[in-house]
Amino acid sequence: MQKSAKTYFTSTLLSWAEQQEQRDMPWKATKDPYKIWLSEIILQQTRVEQGRPYYLKFIAAFPTIKDLAEAPEEQVMKLWQGLGYYSRARNLHAAAKHVMEEHLGVFPKEHKDILALKGVGPYTAAAIASFAYELSYAVVDGNVYxxxxxxxxxxxxxxxxKGQKEFRVLAQELMDENQASKxxxxxxxxxxxxxxxxxxxxxxxxxxxxxxxYDTDLVKLLPIKEKKLKKKNRYFYYFVIRDAEGLYLAKREKKDIWQHLYDFPSIESAQLKEPSIVINEAKEKLRELELEYLGISDPYKQVLSHQNITAYYLEFESSKNIPDNWKSAEKATKTKLKKYALPRIVERYLLDKSLISKEGESS
Ligand code: SF4
Known part of the structure; x- marks a missing residue:
């Protein structure tokens, strides 16, 4: 490819950018690497409009990386609730601790050290390095491809x-090294x-x-992807076990979706099951607790990038107080329920049942 073709692309792109109205993004007005890092992690899988209030909440709760590192994990997860891809929150927290321990609380300045932070891949490292320090590392994400x-x-x-390497090399060649962030x-x-x-x-x-x-009418065809994403169906049958004080929640400990968030004790299936079969299975599993079966909810659905989740809630009640802990579940009193970090599909159910209220409303 001619050098002039690349130079034309870069200079035209930069003059296009100069003519654009700047979108109001609070993290754009700063060179603080902590704030840039935080915004980049939030924006990894999230639109700007959805991410903005989370960014502001995090900066208000944790003005410095030290504040974030010292916060309890529950607080970090709760603030992240609703944003999805929860490994981002866990990695953010772990990386903040790493910066405190390995870099004496100073955000790393070298690209290799930024890239070594948990949750930071080549795209995010290039964004932080260029936006905070003007290091000439080209970002390559879906937009750039x-x-x-x-x-x-x-x-x-x-x-x-092979394709990714080709795009990375080209992206780096196109970058204006004197105007990395721009x-x-x-x-x-x-x-x-x-x-x-x-x-x-x-x-x-x-x-x-x-x-x-544009010249060859291929705009709709490009870019090309090799594999088509096949989504997995998962059916969660949740046991909502209540007494007069509260209900059981279970912390999701496994390396899976929603790790470290809370939902209910459950059984899972890759296929939709007959309600009568699930109810019998549930009763069998819960037989050591003295419970009355109340009914099963309508399906709740949540679409994730690789999975379609359908949840049913089987409701049980105990006239006596259920113990504080049962197997790996813990009893959450009604007043404390809103403090737990919950997947959206569980939050929607609890809102429908008026067991929690929307943020800002009193319960
Ligand atoms: S595909 Fe259309 S919008 Fe994109 S660079 Fe070509 S002419 Fe511009």
Missing amino acids: RVLARYFGIHSAIDSS YNQAIMDFGATQCKPGLPHCEICPLSSACVS
Whole structure:
């Protein structure tokens, strides 16, 4: 590829960025690596509008990395509740502790040390290194793959290691080393607002005259992915066991979705089961507790990136007080229930049952 083609791409992209109205993002006005890191972790799987209130809540609760490192895990998880991909919160907390112990509380300045932090991959490391320290590491994410694949007409699969290497090399060559943060921000914004996945604005694109896919009508085809994502179906049959004081919650300890969040004791199936079969299984499992079976809820659904979750809630009541702990479950009193970090599908059920109230409302 001609050097001039790359130079044209970079300079056109940078002048496009200069003409754009800056979106109001609180983390853009700072060079504080802690705040940039926090915003980048939040934005890894989350839209800006959804992430903004979480960022503000975290900064208010933990103004410095020391505050975050010293916070109890429950507080971090609770603040993260509703944002999904909970490993991000656990990694954030672990990385804050690591910075306190290994870097004397000073956020690392070198790319390799940033990349070594838990939860920080090549994309996030490049973003932090360039935004906080102007180090010239090019970001490569879904937006960048799309822009480069379309503009340069690249047919290599973006989910193959060969393709990814090709895109990484090209992205680094395109970067303006003297304007690392501006360049990275520009290509991300361009992918998010101009060369969008579904409907790119090709007619008003400053790069259209040299864009290979626009010229050859391949915009809809690129970028190419090798594998189609197959989603797994999971059915959770939750046991909601209540007495007059509260109900049992179970902490999800396994390496799985929602690790360290709370839901209920349950049985899981890869197939939808007949309600009568599940009810009998549940009664068998719970026979040592003296319970009255009240009924089963309608299905609650939650779609995750790799899984479709369907949850049913089987409700049981005990006229006597149930013990504080039963197997791995612990009794949560009604007043304490809102302090637990819960998956959204569980929160929705508890809200429907008026067992908790929405944040900001009194219960
Ligand atoms: S012309 Fe269309 S496909 Fe090409 S870079 Fe611009 S927006 Fe993207």
